[in-house]
Amino acid sequence: MNSNPTSLEVHVAGIRMKNPVMTASGTFGYGSEYADFIDLNQLGAIVVKGITSVPWSGNPMPRITETPPGMLNAIGLQNVGVDGFIEKKLPYLRNFDVPVIVNICGERLEEYLEVTEKLDAADGVAAIELNISCPNLHCGGMSFGVDPELTYELVNSVREKTALPLLVKLSPNVTDITVIARAAEAAGTDGLSVINTLLGMAIDIKTRRPMLANITGGLSGPAIKPVALRLVWQVYNAVNIPIIGMGGIMTGDDAIAFFIAGASAVAVGTANFVNPRAPLDVIDGVHTYLKQYKLDSIKELVGSLQT
Amino acid sequence: MNSNPTSLEVHVAGIRMKNPVMTASGTFGYGSEYADFIDLNQLGAIVVKGITSVPWSGNPMPRITETPPGMLNAIGLQNVGVDGFIEKKLPYLRNFDVPVIVNICGERLEEYLEVTEKLDAADGVAAIELNISCPNLHCGGMSFGVDPELTYELVNSVREKTALPLLVKLSPNVTDITVIARAAEAAGTDGLSVINTLLGMAIDIKTRRPMLANITGGLSGPAIKPVALRLVWQVYNAVNIPIIGMGGIMTGDDAIAFFIAGASAVAVGTANFVNPRAPLDVIDGVHTYLKQYKLDSIKELVGSLQT
Amino acid sequence: MQTSTAAFPKKFDLLTPIISNEQVAQDHYLLRCACPEIARGALPGQFIHVLISQAGVLQAASLLLRRPFTIFTVEGEQISMLYQIIGEGTEVLSHLKPGDPLRVLGPLGNTFHIPLDLHPAIIVGGGAGIASLMLLAIALRKSGVRTLGLVASMNRARLLSVAELKRIGVEMHIATDDGSVGHHGFVTEILTQILEQPHAHELSQPMIYACGPDGMLRAVTKIAQDYRIPTQLAMENRMGCAMGVCLGCVCKVRMPDGGFEYQRVCTEGPVFNAAEIVW
Amino acid sequence: MQTSTAAFPKKFDLLTPIISNEQVAQDHYLLRCACPEIARGALPGQFIHVLISQAGVLQAASLLLRRPFTIFTVEGEQISMLYQIIGEGTEVLSHLKPGDPLRVLGPLGNTFHIPLDLHPAIIVGGGAGIASLMLLAIALRKSGVRTLGLVASMNRARLLSVAELKRIGVEMHIATDDGSVGHHGFVTEILTQILEQPHAHELSQPMIYACGPDGMLRAVTKIAQDYRIPTQLAMENRMGCAMGVCLGCVCKVRMPDGGFEYQRVCTEGPVFNAAEIVW
Numbered sequence A, B: 001m002n003s004n005p006t007s008l009e010v011h012v013a014g015i016r017m018k019n020p021v022m023t024a025s026g027t028f029g030y031g032s033e034y035a036d037f038i039d040l041n042q043l044g045a046i047v048v049k050g051i052t053s054v055p056w057s058g059n060p061m062p063r064i065t066e067t068p069p070g071m072l073n074a075i076g077l078q079n080v081g082v083d084g085f086i087e088k089k090l091p092y093l094r095n096f097d098v099p100v101i102v103n104i105c106g107e108r109l110e111e112y113l114e115v116t117e118k119l120d121a122a123d124g125v126a127a128i129e130l131n132i133s134c135p136n137l138h139c140g141g142m143s144f145g146v147d148p149e150l151t152y153e154l155v156n157s158v159r160e161k162t163a164l165p166l167l168v169k170l171s172p173n174v175t176d177i178t179v180i181a182r183a184a185e186a187a188g189t190d191g192l193s194v195i196n197t198l199l200g201m202a203i204d205i206k207t208r209r210p211m212l213a214n215i216t217g218g219l220s221g222p223a224i225k226p227v228a229l230r231l232v233w234q235v236y237n238a239v240n241i242p243i244i245g246m247g248g249i250m251t252g253d254d255a256i257a258f259f260i261a262g263a264s265a266v267a268v269g270t271a272n273f274v275n276p277r278a279p280l281d282v283i284d285g286v287h288t289y290l291k292q293y294k295l296d297s298i299k300e301l302v303g304s305l306q307t
Numbered sequence C, D: 001m002q003t004s005t006a007a008f009p010k011k012f013d014l015l016t017p018i019i020s021n022e023q024v025a026q027d028h029y030l031l032r033c034a035c036p037e038i039a040r041g042a043l044p045g046q047f048i049h050v051l052i053s054q055a056g057v058l059q060a061a062s063l064l065l066r067r068p069f070t071i072f073t074v075e076g077e078q079i080s081m082l083y084q085i086i087g088e089g090t091e092v093l094s095h096l097k098p099g100d101p102l103r104v105l106g107p108l109g110n111t112f113h114i115p116l117d118l119h120p121a122i123i124v125g126g127g128a129g130i131a132s133l134m135l136l137a138i139a140l141r142k143s144g145v146r147t148l149g150l151v152a153s154m155n156r157a158r159l160l161s162v163a164e165l166k167r168i169g170v171e172m173h174i175a176t177d178d179g180s181v182g183h184h185g186f187v188t189e190i191l192t193q194i195l196e197q198p199h200a201h202e203l204s205q206p207m208i209y210a211c212g213p214d215g216m217l218r219a220v221t222k223i224a225q226d227y228r229i230p231t232q233l234a235m236e237n238r239m240g241c242a243m244g245v246c247l248g249c250v251c252k253v254r255m256p257d258g259g260f261e262y263q264r265v266c267t268e269g270p271v272f273n274a275a276e277i278v279w
């Protein structure tokens, strides 16, 4: 427990953070984009957009649409590739005193390993977040993250390649998330990010076309918060490693609900698009709550749901 | 195709309906409750609250809470039981010229069969909707509907007990809904209802208690529409039997999106709580759309998504 | 609760402009609108289910569900509701202006039972709970029933309806949490005092009517049992449909056979016999 | 598009009351608000990202995402936007009243490139697209550049900004779909006419600037290619963040190596070199 009565500092999955609020992958770019609004040093951590072994150009347009109240996206992991990231994006982030967590993805196991090795060798990476929702080409495009054995194999192989703290980001689109969570835990991940987007779809009834060129896309934002909270709580009851909770967090109060459900830290995603200061507002809100309820640290909240 | 240019009549899964708009189970009681607002004869069909072999008292309070924009419920299938339904509720419904679809549930296979036999023998039941999301006591409370083999066995057994049209209501909380859909189809169901509620949770951060006594509950309303549409579309591409689409339908335009995704009829659920004339407004909206786009019947829309 | 065999009035869902929406105490607002069809049939204790849609956009409201409020007063074609800001819905509601459209569904629920030889009536309202007892008080006083009014409030700034109740001849007793007016403490302490008074035998056929926070209702029920005074409670559970179909609003009701049943506050209630409620 | 090496102005997110929000044509509204920090730095073609929250409730808005609109004019500390009602967001926006709070993020995006020896500038606006060209037109006329203005509209009732453009000395040509005013047909037909005119050789260093529906932009691009006239397009894709991070707003841009890249309309755009856009 902390001596400073309202310190927000946490140490989660081997990552030391000034506060438990990070930005969610894909919703905060590489950090520089929000520099007019946010002093990056104030963030718990930055999770950058998913990185792959080679640059990906992403999906055709349209890629996003709105649903009440949430959004669907099918960006298709457009990114600069791991070399581009290390060369062009990481140097900027090294200027700040904030842990940089790199979200990675691939269509084959080897790609994940290649990216991991390069990040492990790079300077300024605090942790790796393994996005296991990518389509797995070896299994006909089915994602790694829906199968416990594939998940184990992937996490285990990545684990062997790096001593960096490892987070595995779970998909909500499964029958029983605890099976996948336990597989990742058994394979040696330090923590779990819960959740990625829900698979959804929207239709333009005037043209009878899907609103996204990709037909389906990932649903994020307030609409998914109840599902995300449920999954965090289920995972919390199934594993003994820390959880980064996310899904529809817009305010400090939302974050508090995730802590109570079992998250040790949270990530702010879609909210960044609505409010460029969202992570800071969330931090303030968490702070206010701790003061109001006279709590010394986040730890007292984690998993404190009274059932 | 229909000669009347804007007739909404459909014939789905052996059920003949004046229009393709029904009420969703659990959101319209036994029909009489809305008699001040709706001429029941104007509905495509009425799906009544889930019925079990003996009356169930349901879950403790609180049972519902709101989420933006949707609601979580954990009613726990409070109902009068099949005998009570046949004696007290069915006679009222017989006064109307509207198909009555009875949603049924059970914790053991035998219960489903008992309820089916009684309904088969009763007068005034147009079809049975099998809710396979109930906890299955034989499998440690896991629901029948998440396992293709259990689904096949259940649907097949019920199928043998009745010649009434049979709908199977699928759970969205699965990794691959098409596997379950195909199992139900193989077991002889006439149609599929897609979807039941998403499993969610909400927390009162003041008391750190769950907002529902049951901790988790079913998420319904506009928030789930993107997920429901996606599942209808996936199921449509996997089976050759008709689909009743539902999940967040508030307006005629919402219903149209479900037809385009592959539903042959739709059900209006949570919207009833907001607008007691919701099903009629949906029917009007569908009518207006057909006229505006000069379509002769719903059939031209079903599965017409341009991909 | 089976208070009456009379059929309850037909229900209407009306879209009507707000006539006024004014603060009447700290955190409390009084909203009036014209609802002739609802005004006509409304009985004491009945409520309305209100759609708080921003910008009048029905299907896209982020406040999806309606909110229930007791019918506070009926004047000609107008009804009013007295509400407290406790969350997002009531917060948004308090910002609505005269002329803004509101969707009002009602009248809903059962009504208070008023025995013919009632003497006296003791109404106990905690916070905004007094709003559920105003139409009843008016009806009681119209029939000349002696009525004692006990109202509880956090403080003077939040005190509701005292003047109106006095004007119609209700004998008022006030309790505040901070003692800023009236008795400094719980309203149930006043209730016990009254029942302990030497002339308490004058209470020939008394009845308690209460509405307020759960804690208060439980305390009132306990006292009523001790003094064997029949009591009716107006319950205020979270509601989904308010039409009796979602089964989201139930409370646990003791059955004659010793078992219990979940009954719907929106349909079998909101008024229940206190002795039958299982807390 | 690499139009300028100058750093773009710092971005601000301001909460500001609406000064006025009035209908200026059928389905079209002009909204003004004071945004000193944004007004100060705004460049022609830049836009703002507006949060249309009902009742000012940020986190609960059912319109979750913001909506992008070009900065139409800048007057002192005030900026304005001219918008068309096309969906729920703009519908709700049109109901907002003076005094209602608005959240405005900007200035965003790049700006039009204005070559030094430009003569003449031809601006082509379809529907609300003309809104994206007003600041440019003002800048051009200030520098004394001869400017032809071609505006397209469905009909007279929807015609926008013609008087304003005339007042600042833009030579106006109008096309309407129904012929209710100006040329009956496509604005691109006027464009071709102008380029075919005998004195078209006067167009020594012309540049076309266009904004409007995709169909119009493609037609303009085709004509520009035929006549070898450099052209800049202001693109209006659906946006998520408008900050360059969600990658939701991209358009396909031809690369020197013959391949293509998805570039962000909010960051590399909204102004693109027409020749580089892959449709």
Ligand SMILES: Cc1cc2nc3c(=O)[nH]c(=O)nc-3n(C[C@H](O)[C@H](O)[C@H](O)COP(=O)(O)OP(=O)(O)OC[C@H]3O[C@@H](n4cnc5c(N)ncnc54)[C@H](O)[C@@H]3O)c2cc1C
Pocket: B204, C047, C067, C068, C069, C070, C071, C081, C082, C083, C084, C085, C086, C087, C088, C089, C090, C091, C128, C131, C132, C235, C236, C237, C238, C239, C265, C270
């Ligand atoms: C039959 C009936 C009559 C009522 N009459 C009145 C009245 O005349 N005046 C008045 O001020 N209020 C009345 N209420 C209570 C009123 O409905 C709630 O205060 C209101 O719905 C809160 O809405 P909100 O969006 O502001 O709060 P929310 O954001 O929905 O909730 C805020 C907090 O209050 C809790 N809550 C919400 N509704 C209730 C409820 N009904 N009971 C207990 N906790 C709740 C929530 O769980 C949450 O913790 C009545 C309720 C019922 C059922």
Ligand SMILES: Cc1cc2nc3c(=O)[nH]c(=O)nc-3n(C[C@H](O)[C@H](O)[C@H](O)COP(=O)(O)OP(=O)(O)OC[C@H]3O[C@@H](n4cnc5c(N)ncnc54)[C@H](O)[C@@H]3O)c2cc1C
Pocket: A204, D047, D067, D068, D069, D070, D071, D081, D082, D083, D084, D085, D086, D087, D088, D089, D090, D091, D128, D131, D132, D235, D236, D237, D238, D239, D265, D270
């Ligand atoms: C940089 C930029 C500048 C813009 N400037 C202006 C301006 O000055 N004036 C103006 O009137 N409009 C402008 N627009 C377009 C404006 O942003 C949209 O009209 C607005 O977002 C629609 O919001 P809505 O909620 O009313 O419609 P929605 O309900 O969001 O959409 C209604 C329909 O329009 C489609 N749609 C929504 N947004 C867009 C879009 N950006 N492009 C294509 N289709 C879309 C949707 O897919 C849907 O079918 C600009 C757009 C961009 C990207």
Ligand SMILES: Cc1cc2nc3c(=O)[nH]c(=O)nc-3n(C[C@H](O)[C@H](O)[C@H](O)COP(=O)(O)O)c2cc1C
Pocket: A024, A025, A026, A027, A049, A050, A051, A073, A075, A077, A103, A131, A169, A195, A196, A197, A218, A219, A220, A221, A222, A224, A246, A247, A248, A249, A267, A268, A269, A270, A271, D240, D246, D247, D248
């Ligand atoms: C536009 C967009 C892009 C995203 N890209 C990624 C990504 O590259 N990798 C990843 O693991 N998650 C990605 N996500 C998922 C988010 O990180 C987050 O898990 C999800 O959006 C739920 O949080 P939210 O509701 O707060 O946005 C993306 C989400 C959005 C909206």
Ligand SMILES: Cc1cc2nc3c(=O)[nH]c(=O)nc-3n(C[C@H](O)[C@H](O)[C@H](O)COP(=O)(O)O)c2cc1C
Pocket: B024, B025, B026, B027, B049, B050, B051, B073, B075, B077, B103, B131, B169, B195, B196, B197, B218, B219, B220, B221, B222, B224, B246, B247, B248, B249, B267, B268, B269, B270, B271, C246, C247
């Ligand atoms: C309060 C409530 C009770 C429900 N009860 C049942 C039920 O008994 N059986 C069933 O199959 N589905 C039940 N459902 C699910 C609905 O029938 C429907 O599938 C779901 O709510 C999605 O549709 P909606 O978003 O339009 O409400 C219930 C839903 C709600 C909100």
Ligand code: FES
Pocket: C238, C239, C240, C241, C242, C243, C244, C245, C246, C247, C248, C249, C250, C264, C265, C266, C267
């Ligand atoms: S609120 Fe739905 S049954 Fe009472």
Ligand code: FES
Pocket: D238, D239, D240, D241, D242, D243, D244, D245, D246, D247, D248, D249, D250, D264, D265, D266, D267
């Ligand atoms: S709108 Fe998000 S990158 Fe452009």
